[in-house]
Amino acid sequence: MKKTGKRTYCLETPVTVRGWSAVVGKTEKSGPLGEWFDHFHTDEYLGKKSFEEAESELQKEAVDLVKKRSEISEKDIDFVFAGDLENQCAGANYCMRHYDIPYFGLYGACSTYAEALILSCMSIDGGFANNTLALSSSHNCTAERQYRFPLEYGALRPQTAQWTVTGAGATVLSLRYDASKPRISRFSVGRVVDYGVKDMNNMGAAMAPAAADTLLTFWEDTNTRPEEYDVVVTGDLGKVGHDLMRILVREKFPDFTNTYDCGRMIYDRTEQDVHSGGSGAGCSAAVINGYFFPSLMKRTYNKILFVGTGALMNTTRIQQKETIPAIAHLVEIEAGEI
């Protein structure tokens, strides 16, 4: 078996990241990473009749763009692994009507994109696919009214709350070796961790222990240390969760500083009214595809760890006074050899 330690897997041959795309909304375009995204929309409806239709369209644009970039046709994509935050993952389901590609629907909340990368790698390395598509999205307006309140209420949010990213990211992963492209050789699969946080406006605190758990497991499993990576980037813990995660990791690695968080990176918290930072299944998907893959191409980074984190509650459970379970999946991504 390809397993190392408790929850980490090493591929015999690295899977190549063949192409990537990131499409976002206007708030994300106005943020510090704005110039990195491939395409943006000022209209939250994307010209559609509903925010929900708009979210599926965001995914579709990301798919069409990554297909073109990767110079791959629909028939050469063996599987799509996709999901989003809409009830019953409707964003991805309705997007996938447009394509004749075998489809696995996933739900991992904001960890969905990392989950899709891992299952892509497993299906390619296992001999079931030559090319796969990993895809996820979120839309601020679909998420706010589904998880919190109708936008029209203008409800106030506490400082620990995160701002759901309007964005989609798509990646084509491939068996075919390309020495210039980023690649994935190792990953760790998350388990459900619940530290008893009940505040749906503080998902960062709920997810931080899961992120720390998976990171510490990976370093133990692989006998590596944080400083061997240019950066350890978490999915979307936001400021509150990211600070908490660092405290937890520093119990084992006191010098741990080389870490970013997609939720912190995507917005300028001093200029933009996003409180603790970004979140949503489109957050890490947009940041990894928009910023990190291109930066790995440019050799700004040579080796990173990406930890997608997800808060696994729903509104009904929170109304029932339940706590928030969380999960974190980890992927090691390296720059190409040339």
Next chain:
Amino acid sequence: MKKTGKRTYCLETPVTVRGWSAVVGKTEKSGPLGEWFDHFHTDEYLGKKSFEEAESELQKEAVDLVKKRSEISEKDIDFVFAGDLENQCAGANYCMRHYDIPYFGLYGACSTYAEALILSCMSIDGGFANNTLALSSSHNCTAERQYRFPLEYGALRPQTAQWTVTGAGATVLSLRYDASKPRISRFSVGRVVDYGVKDMNNMGAAMAPAAADTLLTFWEDTNTRPEEYDVVVTGDLGKVGHDLMRILVREKFPDFTNTYDCGRMIYDRTEQDVHSGGSGAGCSAAVINGYFFPSLMKRTYNKILFVGTGALMNTTRIQQKETIPAIAHLVEIEAGEI
């Protein structure tokens, strides 16, 4: 690559179905398959405070039972692939808090269990797991109030509507060969099919084309015919959808009769007020684990095709006058050699 034809995969070594369990509610216990289920509850709350908690408990009971039956400890289960119909798949998320097992959350509506079987096979055959757990559930009371109306309304339902099964099914799949146990060698991955059905009370009609599409693709991909199987069992099309699926398949195979549907089998439609039959992510999970695996052990059947079908809408999309996308994943299951 292990692909045959368009969407079918053949494993070099069959994956063994090591153990199974099915836990249901009282309506399912009163149905024609009642005696087959491992355990049942007359209390819809299972002694918990909410129907949602009860649904997670159903899953937990199924997991604990299958672990015992398979003589496997938690640490030897490499992955859980699980999901359900609750928003954000909370049924599985909250169940998995109780276990220290790497977890992939899935959403395929009523096809979730079939999706879990396929990803289990891929991860085992691909060298990533020795044992996996495939798990899904539904609960009539969580589903009715989430998808339709609060139960207290006593809303009337049309004859095309299906009755959401209260039940969970769990399966341990294994690399370790056991000649006495059922095994899986081939499967086909579904794609999204949308024939324009808009009636959420007629999901059978929405799913039938997806089931026919995957079945016809499998027979073409493998150069086999329906009569080579003891039975072709669909996930949960109910009477309406199952009849429609047969019409579609008969265009190619006019003599196609050897087919059952989990949604039709689980209830007695003449005695029980279930309209078109059963549905829900727990329906096929309970029927395959409760009835089919034991029947394959007894050699009542030697070779079956199981097609899990899912209707991929949500209530918001239906309120927006959208149509219902559907998907169907297929698994070929054979009895053991001895």
